[in-house]
Amino acid sequence: MKTIILGIESTSHTFGIGVAAFTDSKPAILANIISRYVPEKGGIHPREASQHHITEAPKVLKKALETAGISINDVDGIAVALGPGLGPCLRVGATLARFLASYYDKPLIPVNHAVAHIEIGKMLFNLSDPLVVYVSGGNTMIVIQKKKRYRVLGETLDVAIGNLIDTFVREIGLAPPYIIGGKHVLDVCAEWGSNFIELPYTVKGNDLSFSGLLTAALRIAKNISKDNRNAIGDLCLSFRETAYNMLVEVSERALALTHKKSVLLVGGVAASKYLDRKFKIMTSIHNASYYVVPPEYAGDNGAMIAWTGLLLYLHKRFIEPINAIVKQKWRLDEVVLPWLPD
Ligand code: FE2
Numbered sequence: 001m002k003t004i005i006l007g008i009e010s011t012s013h014t015f016g017i018g019v020a021a022f023t024d025s026k027p028a029i030l031a032n033i034i035s036r037y038v039p040e041k042g043g044i045h046p047r048e049a050s051q052h053h054i055t056e057a058p059k060v061l062k063k064a065l066e067t068a069g070i071s072i073n074d075v076d077g078i079a080v081a082l083g084p085g086l087g088p089c090l091r092v093g094a095t096l097a098r099f100l101a102s103y104y105d106k107p108l109i110p111v112n113h114a115v116a117h118i119e120i121g122k123m124l125f126n127l128s129d130p131l132v133v134y135v136s137g138g139n140t141m142i143v144i145q146k147k148k149r150y151r152v153l154g155e156t157l158d159v160a161i162g163n164l165i166d167t168f169v170r171e172i173g174l175a176p177p178y179i180i181g182g183k184h185v186l187d188v189c190a191e192w193g194s195n196f197i198e199l200p201y202t203v204k205g206n207d208l209s210f211s212g213l214l215t216a217a218l219r220i221a222k223n224i225s226k227d228n229r230n231a232i233g234d235l236c237l238s239f240r241e242t243a244y245n246m247l248v249e250v251s252e253r254a255l256a257l258t259h260k261k262s263v264l265l266v267g268g269v270a271a272s273k274y275l276d277r278k279f280k281i282m283t284s285i286h287n288a289s290y291y292v293v294p295p296e297y298a299g300d301n302g303a304m305i306a307w308t309g310l311l312l313y314l315h316k317r318f319i320e321p322i323n324a325i326v327k328q329k330w331r332l333d334e335v336v337l338p339w340l341p342d
Contacts, residue, residue, distance in 0.1 A: 007306025010093030011085025015053040018303030019068035030068035032303035050088035079109040079309020083330030090326035098321040107318040109309040114332035120304035121266045121293040131260040136267035137162035142254045148340045154206030154250045164210045172221045192233025265292040268299040
């Protein structure tokens, strides 16, 4: 028997549609098409991003169905990320999902975006109970599963790590664009430096606070001449090392506490090879296996929504289209997931 779910992602800068299938209990991703909004200057402008999603939605949907080699009639359910995220962006995905579910008479499946980041990683590596480190533009969390929910062992108390890094490079005049030759501009800048500068390092129990680091680094940057590449490089290098070391410290403490056998790094910042290197060393010290979600599934994407939607579909977690309301602050630990152990 084959079950096919179409998943819609529109929580932030990315509009994506993915198709996931279960054929005789074997999972497969049949399509994963994304279109990303890139602001001309400054951070994400939610209305502009939602306009981008509205314009791109028909093309992305058509391409996803073509890539999967199916028509919309072959789909068993429509999954959509209803939160957390930016209101105007979320509403584009919710509107499309309500239309497709109503017009084609398909079940509508509400998906929590954060849960989807974790589930795609667990599926790709066939993991049942990892310690999850979820790092993205909007989230920084250390997560385990317990009593049918994902539980947050530690998280940022203010800025998320992806947002921290992007704000820093933007404020010092290095971005946009944020990616140059496949590298984040923070990493490009860090290559110009060689000295470590002491910056605020704020770990509170198992939580993190990045706002002091950001403020201090921006204050130092103000006094550096634009031509002094070595000094800017030292600051970028120190900024990255401080932020990543804080994250590795809380992850290591959570690993020592829980004795998990595996660590899974998920979310857009998981693509950083420098973070990857630190996690490889830390997990090897604790004899834990380590997995990092590949780039096409690390950033926001429709495939992870489709896959999580498929798991929910198998447990008949549907809602009426009229009830598909966006939840901008929908935390992952609010969601009861029937496939997780007690
Ligand atoms: Fe995300």
